[in-house]
Every structure is written in structure tokens, then in C-alpha cells.
Amino acid sequence: MNRAALQRYGYSIHALRLEARKRLPRMLFDMVDGAAGDEVTVKRNVDDIAALQVVPKVLAGAATRSQATELFGHKLASPIIVAPTGLAGLLWPHAELSAARAAARFGTIYTTSHASTSTMEEIAAETKGPKWMQVFLYKDRGLTAEFVSRAQAAGYQGLVLTVDNQVMAVRDRDARNGLMFPMKLRARGFLDLASHPGWLLRMRRAPNPTFVNYGTRTSIGAFGPVMAEQLDPDIGWKDVEWVRSLWQGPMILKGLLDPQEAREAEARGVDAIIVSNHGGRQLDGAVSGIRALSAIVDAVGDKTVVLVDGGFRRGMDVVKALALGARAVLIGRPQLWGVACGGEEGVHWVLEIFAREIDRAMALGGWDGIGKLDRSIFAA
Ligand SMILES: Cc1cc2nc3c(=O)[nH]c(=O)nc-3n(C[C@H](O)[C@H](O)[C@H](O)COP(=O)(O)O)c2cc1C
Numbered sequence: 001m002n003r004a005a006l007q008r009y010g011y012s013i014h015a016l017r018l019e020a021r022k023r024l025p026r027m028l029f030d031m032v033d034g035a036a037g038d039e040v041t042v043k044r045n046v047d048d049i050a051a052l053q054v055v056p057k058v059l060a061g062a063a064t065r066s067q068a069t070e071l072f073g074h075k076l077a078s079p080i081i082v083a084p085t086g087l088a089g090l091l092w093p094h095a096e097l098s099a100a101r102a103a104a105r106f107g108t109i110y111t112t113s114h115a116s117t118s119t120m121e122e123i124a125a126e127t128k129g130p131k132w133m134q135v136f137l138y139k140d141r142g143l144t145a146e147f148v149s150r151a152q153a154a155g156y157q158g159l160v161l162t163v164d165n166q167v168m169a170v171r172d173r174d175a176r177n178g179l180m181f182p183m184k185l186r187a188r189g190f191l192d193l194a195s196h197p198g199w200l201l202r203m204r205r206a207p208n209p210t211f212v213n214y215g216t217r218t219s220i221g222a223f224g225p226v227m228a229e230q231l232d233p234d235i236g237w238k239d240v241e242w243v244r245s246l247w248q249g250p251m252i253l254k255g256l257l258d259p260q261e262a263r264e265a266e267a268r269g270v271d272a273i274i275v276s277n278h279g280g281r282q283l284d285g286a287v288s289g290i291r292a293l294s295a296i297v298d299a300v301g302d303k304t305v306v307l308v309d310g311g312f313r314r315g316m317d318v319v320k321a322l323a324l325g326a327r328a329v330l331i332g333r334p335q336l337w338g339v340a341c342g343g344e345e346g347v348h349w350v351l352e353i354f355a356r357e358i359d360r361a362m363a364l365g366g367w368d369g370i371g372k373l374d375r376s377i378f379a380a
Contacts, residue, residue: 001342006349010341013313013334013353020091020337024199025192027177028090032336034173037284041277045311048288052320053379060366067358067370071305071328072158072250072271074130077107078355079322079370082347083279083309083330084134084160084254087220089117091340093206097126099339102347104129106355111160111330114147115227117209124154132158132252136165137239138230147213148246159247160274161240164255166233169282237264244269252307255282257292259299262306272305279310279332290321294375297325315357319365323373 001010001019010016021029035042069079082103088095096116103110104127111132112123120133133151138144151159177192178185193200210216211223218226232239244251253265254274262273275293277286289310297306308321309330318329331354338350367373 001346003342003345003349006342006346010338010346010349010353013337013350016334016337016341016346016350016353020340023196024091024340025196027174027179027189027192028199028340030173030177031087031179032091032333032340034171035280035284036169036171036282039172039280039284041284041286041288042280042311044288045277045280045290046313049290049311049317049320052290054316054320054323054365054377055379056364056377057366058364060368062363062366062368065359065362065368067355067362069328069370071109074109074157075107076109076328078351078358079326079328080312080318080351080354081109081307081328081330082111082335083332084111084113084132084162085332085336086113086115087117087209088113088336088339089206089209090220091336092343092346093202094118095339095343096123098344099335099347100126100129100131102338102344102351103127105344106348106351108351109158112156114213115211117206117212119212120147120151120156121154124156130158131156132160134160134162134254135243136162136230137232137235137243139232140230141242143230144243145246148243152248156249158250158252158272159243160252160254161243162254162278163235163240164276164278164282166231166235168228168231169284171281237268240265240270241268250305252305256296257287257289259295262296262304263299266300266304270304272307273300274330275306275308275326276330277310290324293321293324293326312354314361315354315359316361318354318358319361319367319373319377322370323375323377325375 067078069076096118100110100123109130133156135147178189250271252272253270275289289308293308305327308326312329321329334350335347338346
């Protein structure tokens with residue numbers, strides 16, 4: 001979709017999701033849209049944000065508003081950050097390079113996933129925009145150390161250690177579609193791919209994406225189990241301390257929901273916490289990010305940056321998170337729907353939608369800066 005089409009048909013994040021559904025083979029749409037178990041938590045993420053009611057100050061006269069913010073010395077145009085999302089390159093050729101360019105152009109942080117389909121070095125070199133690198137703790141600690149030192153050498157400013165993915169969850173939609181490791185595509189799967197000629201044609205520009213950061217040319221289907229086998233379920237605070245000791249610069253722990261663990265992280269020199277249930281893709285039944293947020297904000301000191309993700313689809317959703325004490329919000333699926341629809345322009349459009357909606361919400365609520373957002377905006 002070009003810009004005109006994005007404006008015409010992708011008028012909101014929900015509209016873009018529906019456009020992505022038309023454009024992507026069903027198995028890839030489901031790979032993004034689906035979640036673990038009965039998909040209770042993924043739904044809860046959205047529902048819990050929606051359930052929060054705010055009381056606007058209609059005569060406060062917020063004629064001009066500012067949503068710009070600063071995080072670790074980076075000036076962000078808006079308090080939204082691109083979340084790490086693996087295998088985006090299945091949706092659009094070189095999707096990560098496109099998304100990184102969009103984030104830089106918009107003025108926010110791009111987070112590279114361990115499973116990006118361009119190397120972390122290629123993504124780092126693509127733009128001058130601020131970037132974070134996401135890593136895991138592997139049984140082979142040398143592999144984790146190697147990811148960290150490569151990220152440092154490539155110029156990433158922040159390191160995200162994701163800690164809620166040490167065991168791969170089972171996602172029913174992927175099982176149904178045969179998108180499992182090792183892959184079991186059935187005839188229906190091939191038909192699904194063949195019936196999306198636009199996607200097939202586009203993907204000829206970057207066929208056979210792989211887990212390039214692992215230095216492998218083996219297919220995703222074949223390498224997936226090798227990668228998954230490396231994830232170490234025996235993760236603990238000593239490992240967090242160890243990764244902290246390897247990295248110079250802000251270290252961000254992704255996937256905490258418990259205030260006590262947030263306090264522990266702070267004590268171990270973690271600079272930021274992403275309150276997250278991995279978009280409902282890991283432990284189904286876990287509390288929503290928005291619900292876990294305030295207790296974590298209260299548990300840590302002022303110096304620890306608290307971020308949140310999961311289910312943010314509207315500008316007003318972001319406003320609510322900021323009012324509960326988050327410094328910014330990460331968006332996962334929305335930017336994937338954007339990239340699936342229009343590559344770089346699609347991701348930029350997604351960021352624009354959020355910024356525009358945040359601005360309108362602030363105008364209607366009578367909040368002229370994000371400093372005005374605190375818990376007093378919520379209905380008693
Ligand atoms: C397709 C997909 C792939 C993801 N891959 C990763 C990943 O590689 N590393 C990671 O830390 N989180 C990953 N996530 C989780 C996101 O970073 C984020 O926590 C989540 O998507 C936020 O919820 P939202 O999609 O409702 O915005 C992924 C999410 C999706 C949808």
C-alpha cells in the first residue's frame with residue numbers, strides 16, 4: 001500500500017490489521033495475530049486497557065500539546081517504541097530494515113529481535129536512529145556473550161534481555177497451520193501461500209529468510225528447534241547480573257510482571273523494565289501488562305524506567321499507560337501489520353496514527369503535556 005492507500009484503507013490500527021489479513025497468507029497472519037493457549041491473555045491485554053475510564057478536564061484549554069519525551073538521552077517524538085518481533089522478514093522483504101528506517105524517520109527507538117532476518121549489524125548500519133538489541137539467555141553462555149558484544153560493536157545503545165521466553169509456548173493457530181518446528185506444511189498450507197500472489201511476488205525480492213544472527217543459512221523450519229533448544233529455562237538473577245556486567249549502557253529487562261522481581265532487577269543494576277506478557281504469546285493466564293503496571297511503578301525508584309507493552313492499539317491506550325506511570329509503550333503487532341501492508345511507509349503510518357491519536361486524546365482530555373498525565377485522570 002502506498003501512502004494514499006494507507007490513508008484511505010488503513011485509517012486506524014484495527015483497519016490496518018484487517019488489511020494485513022487480506023494481504024498475508026493465513027498462516028503468517030495467524031503467526032502474528034495468534035497467541036498461547038486459549039488466547040485469554042492476549043484478549044485481556046486489550047480488554048484491561050479498554051476498561052480503564054478517564055475523566056477529561058474539558059475547560060483546561062490544551063490548545064497546544066507536546067507528547068515528545070526523552071529516554072536515556074534520546075529525544076523521542078512520541079512515547080512509543082518499536083518492540084522486538086522475530087521473523088518480520090516473512091511478512092515483507094527486509095522488513096526489519098524498513099521498520100528501522102521508519103522508526104528513525106519518525107523519531108523513536110527501534111528494537112532489533114534476536115530473530116531478525118537482516119543481521120543486527122545490517123540493521124544498525126541502516127539508520128542513525130536510536131536502536132536497542134534484544135537477546136536471550138542461552139544454555140551456551142558464549143552465544144549470549146557473542147550477541148551482546150556484537151550489539152555493542154554495532155553501536156546499539158540499549159540491550160533488551162527478554163526473560164519470559166525461555167520455554168517456547170504452544171500456539172494453537174500455528175499448530176493448526178503447520179507452522180511448527182520442524183515445519184509441517186500440508187497441502188492446505190501451500191494453497192494458502194499460492195493464493196496470495198501479491199505477497200509471493202514481493203517476497204521474491206528477499207526469498208528464504210533465515211535466523212541470520214545465528215550465522216546460519218539453514219531454513220527457519222529446520223533451525224527453529226536448534227534455537228529453541230538453546231533457550232535456558234534455568235535462568236536466575238545471577239544470569240541477569242552476568243549479562244549486566246557484559247553490557248555498557250542501558251540494560252532493559254523485558255517480560256516482568258511481578259513487583260518483587262522488578263525491585264530485584266533494580267537492585268542488580270537494570271536500568272529499565274518492560275512490563276510485558278509477550279503479547280499473550282507465552283504464559284496464557286498471565287496478568288495483562290496494563291494491570292501489572294502500577295504496582296511495578298510503585299515498587300521501583302524514580303531512576304528505573306518503566307515501560308509497558310501488550311494490546312496498545314489506540315493513542316488513548318498509550319495515554320492511560322503514561323498516566324499509570326509508564327515512560328513509554330512498546331508496540332508489537334501494530335508495526336507488523338504496518339510493515340505487512342506497506343513496508344517502511346506502513347510502519348511510519350502506524351507511528352503517525354498513534355501520535356495523531358495521542359495528540360487528539362490529550363486535546364480532548366485537557367492535558368497539554370505528558371507531564372499532566374497521572375493517576376488523577378482516572379474515574380474513581
Ligand atoms: C510475531 C511476533 C514476534 C515476536 N518476537 C519477539 C522476539 O523475538 N523477542 C521478544 O522479546 N519479543 C517478541 N515478541 C513480543 C513483542 O516484543 C511484544 O512484547 C508484544 O508483541 C507486545 O504486544 P502487542 O503485540 O499486543 O503490541 C513478538 C511478538 C510477535 C507478535
